[in-house]
Amino acid sequence: MPQINSDRYQQQRKQAIRSAAAVFAEKGFHGSSTKDIAERMGIKQGSLYYYFKSKEEALGEVCLFGIEDYVHRMDGIANGDQPFEAKLMATITSHLSSYREKNEALKVHNDERLYLPEEKRYRLRQLGSHYRQSLEGIFEEGVKSGALRDSIDCHFAAQAVIGICNAWGDLIVRDPQLDIFDIIQKCTDLLLNGFCERRKEKRT
Amino acid sequence: MPQINSDRYQQQRKQAIRSAAAVFAEKGFHGSSTKDIAERMGIKQGSLYYYFKSKEEALGEVCLFGIEDYVHRMDGIANGDQPFEAKLMATITSHLSSYREKNEALKVHNDERLYLPEEKRYRLRQLGSHYRQSLEGIFEEGVKSGALRDSIDCHFAAQAVIGICNAWGDLIVRDPQLDIFDIIQKCTDLLLNGFCERRKEKRT
Amino acid sequence: MPQINSDRYQQQRKQAIRSAAAVFAEKGFHGSSTKDIAERMGIKQGSLYYYFKSKEEALGEVCLFGIEDYVHRMDGIANGDQPFEAKLMATITSHLSSYREKNEALKVHNDERLYLPEEKRYRLRQLGSHYRQSLEGIFEEGVKSGALRDSIDCHFAAQAVIGICNAWGDLIVRDPQLDIFDIIQKCTDLLLNGFCERRKEKRT
Amino acid sequence: MPQINSDRYQQQRKQAIRSAAAVFAEKGFHGSSTKDIAERMGIKQGSLYYYFKSKEEALGEVCLFGIEDYVHRMDGIANGDQPFEAKLMATITSHLSSYREKNEALKVHNDERLYLPEEKRYRLRQLGSHYRQSLEGIFEEGVKSGALRDSIDCHFAAQAVIGICNAWGDLIVRDPQLDIFDIIQKCTDLLLNGFCERRKEKRT
């Protein structure tokens, strides 16, 4: 019967979530044991159940932790009135930074959420869809404003941005040396301009 | 003692690999049981061991099966003398098609190979690196030929292509309705031209 | 995936049920471990699950095994056309003999069935009610035939018979030396001369 | 270090015993957790250990509480100089009333005492034997006085009385609606007229 309101408890629980995130990211949900998680946290296996009702609940908490505020940050970006280019870069920055800050939780969300029971996956799906739709909105805006080509398929574009960010996110998690700002820069450039040679001077 | 050379044996073993691929893709390596795999193949659990020494060997075979000829195909593409644009599109086509043809094996390679012991991962890493390097080579050629901007980071570019293909590959595996050629088209366009408005007429 | 139809399997499973009955009777359901049961059967703990899906299923099988044919035997008694006295004695004989033959299974049914989930308890309750009703029927018949006093509450009478048999059944299970036929005799005498109109000599 | 002498402590401890009795009666000893008991008492799990050294001690106290004064009451009955019929009825009344007053403790004594270590069971066995012997004495007296048939096996008779009372006791605990005085009446009648030489009218 944990004292859910106590500060100490909340603090320790957060710690447990981070530990679970780290272990799940490294070995996958089924490949991780509760003993692994407890050990990383510095407690004994049985004690973990003071903070989680089950291993599955731990996964749920990690997934939520992984996306929640990066989704909220997206709201801020989408509702701002910057030009398209700025919004895109902000999105990429936010997305890739999440991989650094929150460490492995976002990766766990991407790779392991399918092991959650439907009811718990529902909230995550809502958040994920919300994110993608906001991003699609940004692209639609960009098309209207003339910043983007008419022919752009905004759904495809949003998925592509998410996909490319997640791919680099994986690499970022695996290799902490990577220069995240360099990657943000290059991703933005790729998405805006592609790889082909076309000189700025020709732009009008 | 399996009759490794018998046709029937080889045929059944291939079947076992495909079954394992399907199950691993759906539930992950640790989430799958040998019973699951055997059942999908229509044999009994214990009989699997006639075809694999262990569950891990099965994973190894699936991973290899998942990448080997898609890597070889890349050699063909890289060594050809088509222009950059054609090679890029060929690469994307090859990559995404693999997800359809080989079904789930490529996905398994991407998501589960980390559960293999170092020795087995070595060969896969070689193949993967070879693939990425070939792709980098294509980009370097593109830069030299003037098709691509000088400023392109070829390593980044290759990773980006792989990342975007894998991201869409996941979606393709999950949703068999997706129009793969439409996606190929749009990916190529994105990578070549980006999303920004700049009309071909303005090029010259 | 047990071969449910094989003779060997059925035989071993019966053995498992008997072992479970013995252990449950001695230590109660929650006080018994699956290890205890397996050990009594001469196999290892994990192997028990080849015969039962769960410990609870084992309990269910034991309970069913404990009452099923003693309930059926009651049907034979109730439907016969012997006089009341003979039917009562037959009932007691059948009931107490069950404790000897089936060993501890009937005791387990009485003491531990409440740990079964509602769905499984349903069938048992049906059988139990059927038994009690048959017994009540015998008493009603006895009243009609004039063998018993009018004032007898047949529901009370049936419960009393069952209660007294179970009480002695417990003692019989605990002490294998007890002379079961002596007890049958005395129980019958107690109950008979309690419910009878008057003593046989005085009847005519 | 409990203040064993404080009134408050003794009062709370009694409360703890009653809570334990209720929980043990409902779920059995092994099926009950210390958390269950604490919750019913309105304290936290760990606090129980202020009143009991162990869960087992709690069981011991409950069992003792369950029989002690019902055994002492039997002494009063046995040593009185009422006729047999009155003593029998008093016994039954005392026994069945215990199930109502003490609620579940007597049931716990009957069903769960076997989980106590030998040393603790010893005192209970003494009390139980004492009870049975007193009851046997009543029967022997009854035989001598001519109220009962010569052929009565007094040991059997005492066991039968206890058995029938416990059987009805179980039903009484389970169904608080049951009319306890009706049952006392009927049990007495059953037993009396069963063991009596003959019906009163026919006696002279």
Place this chain on the structure above:
DNA sequence: AATGAATGAGAGTTCATTCAT
């Protein structure tokens, strides 16, 4: 070529118990 049966290691989970506060 395949399987029924068994195994043993390890998983997640529960819980009586302890103890500093």
Place this chain on the structure above:
DNA sequence: TATGAATGAACTCTCATTCAT
């Protein structure tokens, strides 16, 4: 007097693996 936190042992159950047939 009571509790939050932690522990470790035991438990049920799963599963990769083996092997005689």
